[in-house]
Amino acid sequence: MNITFVLQGEYQITNGYGPSAAPKLLRDHWNNYITEQDFEFMAANSLTAVRIPVGWWIAYDPAPPAPFVGGSLNALDNAFTWAAKHGMKVIVDLHAAPGSQNGQFHSASRDGFLEWGDSYIEETVKVIDFLAASGYGNHPALVAIELMNEPLTPGVKLEDLTKYYRLGYDAFVRGLSRVVIDVHYYNLFNQMFQQWNLQQNIDYIYNKRASDLSNVTPENSSLSFVGEWTSALAFDGATKEDSGKFAKAQQDVYGRATFGWAYWSYRCKDDTWNLKRMIQDGLIKI
Numbered sequence: 001m002n003i004t005f006v007l008q009g010e011y012q013i014t015n016g017y018g019p020s021a022a023p024k025l026l027r028d029h030w031n032n033y034i035t036e037q038d039f040e041f042m043a044a045n046s047l048t049a050v051r052i053p054v055g056w057w058i059a060y061d062p063a064p065p066a067p068f069v070g071g072s073l074n075a076l077d078n079a080f081t082w083a084a085k086h087g088m089k090v091i092v093d094l095h096a097a098p099g100s101q102n103g104q105f106h107s108a109s110r111d112g113f114l115e116w117g118d119s120y121i122e123e124t125v126k127v128i129d130f131l132a133a134s135g136y137g138n139h140p141a142l143v144a145i146e147l148m149n150e151p152l153t154p155g156v157k158l159e160d161l162t163k164y165y166r167l168g169y170d171a172f173v174r175g176l177s178r179v180v181i182d183v184h185y186y187n188l189f190n191q192m193f194q195q196w197n198l199q200q201n202i203d204y205i206y207n208k209r210a211s212d213l214s215n216v217t218p219e220n221s222s223l224s225f226v227g228e229w230t231s232a233l234a235f236d237g238a239t240k241e242d243s244g245k246f247a248k249a250q251q252d253v254y255g256r257a258t259f260g261w262a263y264w265s266y267r268c269k270d271d272t273w274n275l276k277r278m279i280q281d282g283l284i285k286i
Helices: 010-032 036-044 056-060 072-085 118-136 158-172 191-195 198-214 240-254 275-280
Strands: 049-055 089-096 142-146 180-184 223-228
Touching: 010 072, 036 072, 049 056, 049 072, 056 072, 056 118, 072 089, 072 118, 089 118, 118 142, 118 158, 198 240, 240 275
Parallel strands: 049 089, 089 142, 180 223
Antiparallel strands: none
């Protein structure tokens, strides 16, 4: 048997460490990985908002279904408090829907399968309703709740997604009047990007990505949001300096999005995926 990919999501962590060790492991992570000092850093470097991924089990905190462990709601509470204190806004992103909407580890897929569909819509809407009704809906730092991250076709049917979006919007509308369309742009995950040099990647941003972004929403309708992008490059030999130049091109184009952009991610073990490190190294300026 050849193992080509190992899932490394929160389901695998909590299930693997089990009920005796997982709670401490996750709480240590929540208490130390992102702190108020990070919000101070972001505000000082002209970042105005954070997009925070959450899993569906947050609606059942502090006693979520096994194998998940309690504590994520407190971590989100802290983020709201720090954001408000430092003049920042929060986008709450339902990154992991019940059953997994894309089969990826970051959507808490149990075993790599995509199971989300019509039978999960009611449960997913309850999560949105919880987020809207738990104090976040009226929190001064809240700027948006994202109904779902990266649903994957053909596993997710358009009719199911459309039904859910309508119900999810109704659950959270409460005084809101605008809809935001979130797109994610990566010059990765396709062989052509591996074959291109830096300038070809930059040209693609100024031409194809710029055109795509301008067509995301009609004028005077929904807002556009580049909810994920990174300075990572796919071709061999790319340097951090290359990534800095690539980031600048993306900032030039994604800055045209009417709801702004969010980098994936603020902190990460890989430097070019790590916005904090790129800022500290002077390779990205906001």
